[in-house]
Amino acid sequence: MSNIKNVAMITVCGRPNVGKSSLTNALVGEKVAIVSNKAQTTRNRIYGVVNREDTQYILLDTPGLHKPKSALGDYMVKVVTSSLSDVDCALLLVEPIPHVGGPEQALIDRIREEEIPCILCVNKIDTVEPAELLPVIAAYNQAWDGFDAIIPISAHTGSGLKDLMKELRKYAQEGPQLFPDGMTTDQPERQVMGEILREKLLLCLDKEIPHGTAVEITKFSERDSGVIDVDATIYCEKASHKGIIIGKQGAMLKKISSLARQDMEKFMGTKVYLETWVKVKENWRDNVNYVRSFGYRDE
Structure with missing residues (x-):
């Protein structure tokens, strides 16, 4: 018998190729979203399901936000923006670069519009020295001082993921289990x-x-x-x-x-x-x- 009493809907968003699918797979514990080093790998919104203790976390892995150049591109951008409605928390994934780019600023603006809590995750920390993270965090705090938390992580090595799950627990709402035990994705x-x-x-x-x-x-x-x-x-x-x-x-x-x-x-x-x-x-x-x-x- 399942003991799930709480549910948290989390949108994972960011620019293309920042590691959203890698993070979703790492948290789920198996591959539910495809990964490549080419931009715009993810085209649909994909749900990854994580059951921890009494909580079911539903992670919405979205395509990277980019300027669309085709009907497919228009669709992908629509998926990202619509994924920031009716969720308990947004997880903005960024690279360890001390500059807030256009896609990041657009997502921050959208998150503020929707008035949803947001965790900033600085990914790929295994590629830089710890001291290099300070100017990254400063740049994002300057762009917006409304982040609930800023957590450095590496989806590749797993560093910081325990801290992230602990933080996500705060957004869980009391409610029924949405996906059955053993189900890790909504994709057929x-x-x-x-x-x-x-x-x-x-x-x-x-x-x-x-x-x-x-x-x-x-x-x-x-x-x-x-x-x-x-x-x-x-x-x-x-x-x-x-x-x-x-x-x-x-x-x-x-x-x-x-x-x-x-x-x-x-x-x-x-x-x-x-x-x-x-x-x-x-x-x-x-x-x-x-x-x-x-x-x-x-x-």
């Missing part, structure tokens, strides 16, 4: 499979190509033996990109599929049989109907 398994494959596209492909890709899972079924069959179609924007994704004699697609299958098997806890195809949908990111058809919807 089918969607997780698509996101894992997209992560490997980001990992293996250079420059702009992976940002012009979308993944559609066309088959997701379980055999009597427990093996999961997954059919996936990768869409790209140009015929030349299709050739690069497939690679010489199919080598690149094999590599991407093999890496994806390994992570899918870890997540599902069973053998996965994955088949992948590549198709061209020119400029799909600028077509609102295509963007919606790939699951990026305003809800």
